Amino acid sequence: xxxxxxxxxxxxxxxxxxxxxxxxxxxxxxxxxxxxxxxxxxxxxxxxxxxxxxxxxxxxxxxxxxxxxxxxxxxxxxxxxxxxxxxxx
Numbered sequence: 001x002x003x004x005x006x007x008x009x010x011x012x013x014x015x016x017x018x019x020x021x022x023x024x025x026x027x028x029x030x031x032x033x034x035x036x037x038x039x040x041x042x043x044x045x046x047x048x049x050x051x052x053x054x055x056x057x058x059x060x061x062x063x064x065x066x067x068x069x070x071x072x073x074x075x076x077x078x079x080x081x082x083x084x085x086x087x088x089x
Contacts, residue, residue, distance in 0.1 A: 006085040013078045017071065020046055024067045 023046040026032055026039065034043050053066035
């Protein structure tokens with residue numbers, strides 16, 4: 001039972017983490033036009049989540065630290081889901 005409930009959630013978190021990694025890595029390339037596809041879609045999917053943390057942590061010398069907190073949060077949620085799944089087994 002727990003696999004049917006938690007596996008899709010854990011898979012979503014894993015896929016979303018990879019999308020965040022792609023978003024972070026692509027910001028290192030200033031020539032990318034974020035208004036054209038597929039970059040606009042990636043931005044639309046990841047920016048709302050990152051903006052939650054951008055409102056909490058200001059940039060430090062032009063460096064955006066929000067992805068770090070975003071990844072930490074996803075890892076905590078993933079760990080909590082795994083623990084709950086184990087308890088339900």
